[in-house]
Amino acid sequence: MPKLRIEDLQKISDRVKRTTLLRQGASRAKVNVHMGTCGIAAGSRKIVDALLKIIEEKDVKDVILTTSGCAGLCSREPMATIELAGEAPVKYIDLTEEKIRKIFTEHVLGGKIVREYALAIGSEREHM
Amino acid sequence: MKPYRLNLMVCAGTGCVANNSFGIKKALEEELRKRGLENEVQVVSTGCNGFCAEGPLMVVQPGNIFYRRLTEKEIPFLVEEHFLKGRPVQKLMYVPPKEKAPIPTMDSIPFFRDQTLIALRNRGLIDPTKIDEAIGRGGYTALAKVLTSMKPEEVIKIIKASGLRGRGGGGFPTGVKWETCRKAPGEPKYIVCNADEGDPGAFMDRSIIESDPHSVLEGMLIGAYAVGSQNGYIYIRQEYPLARERLIIAIEQAREYGLMGQNIFDTGFNFDVQIARGAGAFVCGESTALMASIEGRVGEPRAKYIHTVEHGLFNLPTCLNNVETWATVPVIILRGVEWFTSIGTGDVSENPWGGSKGTKVFSLTGKVNNTGLVEVPMGITLRKIIFDIGGGITEGKRFKAVQTGGPSGGFLPAELLDLQVDFEQLTEAGSMMGSGGMVVMNQDNCMVDMAKYFLTFTQDESCGKCTPCREGTLRMMQILKRITEGKGTEEDMTTLEELSHFVIDTSLCALGGSAPNPVLTSLRYFRDEYEAHIKQKKCPAHACRQLNLYMIDPELCAMKGHGCGVCMRQCPEKAITGEKGKAHSIDQAACKKCGVCYDVCKFAAVQIS
Numbered sequence: 001m002p003k004l005r006i007e008d009l010q011k012i013s014d015r016v017k018r019t020t021l022l023r024q025g026a027s028r029a030k031v032n033v034h035m036g037t038c039g040i041a042a043g044s045r046k047i048v049d050a051l052l053k054i055i056e057e058k059d060v061k062d063v064i065l066t067t068s069g070c071a072g073l074c075s076r077e078p079m080a081t082i083e084l085a086g087e088a089p090v091k092y093i094d095l096t097e098e099k100i101r102k103i104f105t106e107h108v109l110g111g112k113i114v115r116e117y118a119l120a121i122g123s124e125r126e127h128m
Numbered sequence: 129m130k131p132y133r134l135n136l137m138v139c140a141g142t143g144c145v146a147n148n149s150f151g152i153k154k155a156l157e158e159e160l161r162k163r164g165l166e167n168e169v170q171v172v173s174t175g176c177n178g179f180c181a182e183g184p185l186m187v188v189q190p191g192n193i194f195y196r197r198l199t200e201k202e203i204p205f206l207v208e209e210h211f212l213k214g215r216p217v218q219k220l221m222y223v224p225p226k227e228k229a230p231i232p233t234m235d236s237i238p239f240f241r242d243q244t245l246i247a248l249r250n251r252g253l254i255d256p257t258k259i260d261e262a263i264g265r266g267g268y269t270a271l272a273k274v275l276t277s278m279k280p281e282e283v284i285k286i287i288k289a290s291g292l293r294g295r296g297g298g299g300f301p302t303g304v305k306w307e308t309c310r311k312a313p314g315e316p317k318y319i320v321c322n323a324d325e326g327d328p329g330a331f332m333d334r335s336i337i338e339s340d341p342h343s344v345l346e347g348m349l350i351g352a353y354a355v356g357s358q359n360g361y362i363y364i365r366q367e368y369p370l371a372r373e374r375l376i377i378a379i380e381q382a383r384e385y386g387l388m389g390q391n392i393f394d395t396g397f398n399f400d401v402q403i404a405r406g407a408g409a410f411v412c413g414e415s416t417a418l419m420a421s422i423e424g425r426v427g428e429p430r431a432k433y434i435h436t437v438e439h440g441l442f443n444l445p446t447c448l449n450n451v452e453t454w455a456t457v458p459v460i461i462l463r464g465v466e467w468f469t470s471i472g473t474g475d476v477s478e479n480p481w482g483g484s485k486g487t488k489v490f491s492l493t494g495k496v497n498n499t500g501l502v503e504v505p506m507g508i509t510l511r512k513i514i515f516d517i518g519g520g521i522t523e524g525k526r527f528k529a530v531q532t533g534g535p536s537g538g539f540l541p542a543e544l545l546d547l548q549v550d551f552e553q554l555t556e557a558g559s560m561m562g563s564g565g566m567v568v569m570n571q572d573n574c575m576v577d578m579a580k581y582f583l584t585f586t587q588d589e590s591c592g593k594c595t596p597c598r599e600g601t602l603r604m605m606q607i608l609k610r611i612t613e614g615k616g617t618e619e620d621m622t623t624l625e626e627l628s629h630f631v632i633d634t635s636l637c638a639l640g641g642s643a644p645n646p647v648l649t650s651l652r653y654f655r656d657e658y659e660a661h662i663k664q665k666k667c668p669a670h671a672c673r674q675l676n677l678y679m680i681d682p683e684l685c686a687m688k689g690h691g692c693g694v695c696m697r698q699c700p701e702k703a704i705t706g707e708k709g710k711a712h713s714i715d716q717a718a719c720k721k722c723g724v725c726y727d728v729c730k731f732a733a734v735q736i737s
Contacts, residue, residue: 003386016264067214
C-alpha cells in the first residue's frame with residue numbers, strides 16, 4: 001500500500017463515508033420498504049435488491065435504506081415510503097423494479113415526487 | 129464499495145468476548161446467509177461499548193437500536209423479525225430496573241445519555257482492525273494539521289492552554305510536561321505510553337486500546353512532534369492479550385499507510401513505536417519502574433527529584449503519558465482550547481493546576497446496577513454517576529461508600545455523594561482520582577474488611593525497596609486481620625494511623641505513598657465500624673464471619689420451615705441438630721461460622737446477631 005499524502009486522508013474518508021454515516025444514522029433521505037408477510041409475498045425483496053443495486057451504481061452515500069413491517073394496505077404491496085429530510089413522507093404503491101428505479105432517481109436524488117406512483121403524502125400518525 | 133443497508137455493531141470488548149461475542153457474530157452471519165441477507169447486512173466487531181453489565185451487546189445502525197444479553201438461541205428470530213421484516217425485537221431491549229417498558233435506542237438509555245465521549249468518541253462505531261474506518265471518523269486529521277501548519281512550540285502552547293492533565297492518576301499538566309521535555313538537553317528523546325493499568329477493577333485503558341487504538345497512536349505522534357522525539361514505546365501489561373493484538377494490527381496498518389515510520393506525510397517527520405510487554409507487576413505502572421522494566425532492569429522505582437522528562441528511559445529525556453491522555457490529544461487539536469476548557473471545573477488560564485478540564489473515563493463496578501465503563505465531564509457529582517448513570521444500588525439496598533482511585537484511593541461516604549469529581553476535590557476528601565476506578569459498596573460491605581482487601585493487594589505488589597512500605601504495609605495488614613477476627617485493641621486504631629502517615633511520608637513512590645489511603649479514609653469516615661469490631665467484637669455488616677453469631681429462631685424454624693433440615697444437611701461441621709418437623713439448633717462450640725446455613729435457609733430462620 002502506498003504511503004499516504006495528506007489529501008489521501010479525505011479520499012479514504014469519502015470512500016468509507018457511507019459506512020460512517022450509516023453508523024451515525026445520518027442521512028439526507030430515508031427509503032423504507034414494507035416487508036410484512038404480505039410485502040414479502042408480493043415481491044418486496046426484489047424491490048430492496050433493486051434499490052441496493054442503484055445505490056451501488058450511482059455511488060450514493062447518504063441515503064438510508066430500511067425495512068419495516070406491514071403498513072396496512074396489503075392489497076397494494078410492494079410498497080415503499082420515501083422521506084426526504086425535512087419533508088413529509090410519501091407512500092408509493094404497486095411497485096415493480098422499474099418503478100422503484102424511477103422513483104429513486106427522480107424523487108430521492110432529484111427531489112421531485114413521482115405523482116403517478118404515489119398513494120399519499122404525509123404520515124397517518126402525528127409527527128413527534 | 130458494496131452498500132449495506134444495516135450494520136450490526138457487535139461489541140467485542142474483552143467482557144463481551146468472554147461472554148461469547150464471537151459466537152454471536154458467527155451465528156448472525158450464518159443466519160443472514162440462510163436468509164440471503166449477507167450482502168445487505170454487515171456484522172462488525174467493535175470495541176467495548178461500556179455497558180458491560182448487560183453484555184453481550186449489539187447496536188443496530190442506522191436507528192441506534194440497542195440489544196443486550198444476546199444468546200445464540202435468539203439469533204434466528206432476531207434476524208427474521210428485525211433485519212428481514214424491519215420490526216425491532218422488544219424482548220431483547222434494555223429495561224431499566226424497577227420499570228416495565230423497554231428503551232429501544234441507545235442514546236435514550238440513561239447509562240449512555242448522560243455520558244460525554246471524548247477519549248471514547250469512536251467506541252462501538254468502528255471496527256478497530258480497519259484503519260480506514262478510523263480515518264473515516266477523523267483519525268489522523270489532527271496529525272495532518274499539526275505537521276503542516278503548526279510548529280512544535282505552538283502544539284505545546286495549545287495543550288498547555290487546554291488544561292489537559294494526566295489521566296493515569298498523577299494529574300500532572302500535560303502541556304507543562306511536554307514543554308520541559310522539549311527543553312531538556314539530550315538526544316534521542318523518547319515518548320512512552322503507559323498501558324500497564326494495574327489497578328484492580330480498572331479497564332479504561334484496555335477499552336480505549338481495544339476500541340480505537342489509532343486515537344492513541346495519533347496522540348503519540350503529535351506528542352513526539354511537539355517534544356522532538358522519533359522513538360516511542362507502548363508498555364502494555366501482559367494481562368491484555370486482546371488489546372495488544374489490536375494494537376499490533378493498528379501499528380502495522382499505520383506503517384503500511386506511511387502514518388508511522390520515515391517522512392510522514394512527506395514532511396520530514398519520523399516516528400515509530402515498539403511494544404514492550406509487562407510481566408505482571410503492579411509497581412511497573414509507576415513511571416520510573418516502567419522505564420527500568422523497558423530497559424531490562426528490575427522493576428523498581430527511583431527517587432523523582434530528578435525528573436524523567438530530563439533523565440528517563442536510558443537516562444535520556446522521556447515524555448510518559450497514560451493511554452487516555454494520548455487519546456484525548458487529537459481532539460483538542462481539532463476542536464480547540466475554548467471548547468475543551470468549556471468542559472470541566474476551575475480556571476486554568478493562569479495556573480495549569482487551577483482546574484480539571486475535559487472528561488474522565490471511569491470503570492464503575494461493585495454494587496451498582498449498571499456496571500461498566502463511563503466517560504463523564506469533570507465536575508459531575510458522584511451521585512449522578514452512581515445513581516443516574518449507574519442505575520443505583522443493586523437489589524434496592526442502601527449505598528454505603530464509594531472507593532475512587534483504585535487501591536491508592538480512599539472510601540467516600542454517603543455524606544459526600546454531592547462532591548464534584550475533579551482532581552482537587554477528591555484529594556481534599558482524602559481519596560484521589562487515580563486512573564478512574566470506582567467501586568461502589570452497600571450495607572453488606574464491611575469497611576474494615578475492604579481496607580484489608582486493598583491493603584493486601586498493595587502489600588503483595590510492594591517492590592520491597594523501601595523498608596517503611598515493605599514492612600509497614602505488612603504490619604498494617606496484620607493489624608487489620610486481627611481486628612476482623614475480633615482480636616483488635618483500641619491502641620490498634622492509633623497504631624494504624626501512625627503507621628499510615630509514616631509509610632506515606634517515607635516511601636519513594638506512589639505505591640507506598642498511597643497504599644494507606646483506604647485505611648486512613650475508613651478510619652476517618654467509618655470509625656464506628658472499627659470500634660464495633662474492637663469493642664463489641666462484632667461486624668455491623670456481617671461480612672467478617674468470625675464475628676458472627678449464627679442462631680436459629682426456634683419459632684420461625686418450626687412454624688414456617690417445619691424443621692426442614694436443609695441447614696443440617698449442608699453444615700460442613702455437622703454442628704446442627706434437630707428432628708424433622710421440629711426446631712433445629714446450632715452447637716456454637718462446633719460452629720466454624722462459615723455462614724452456609726444462613727445462605728441456604730429459605731425461611732430466614734437462621735439469624736446473625
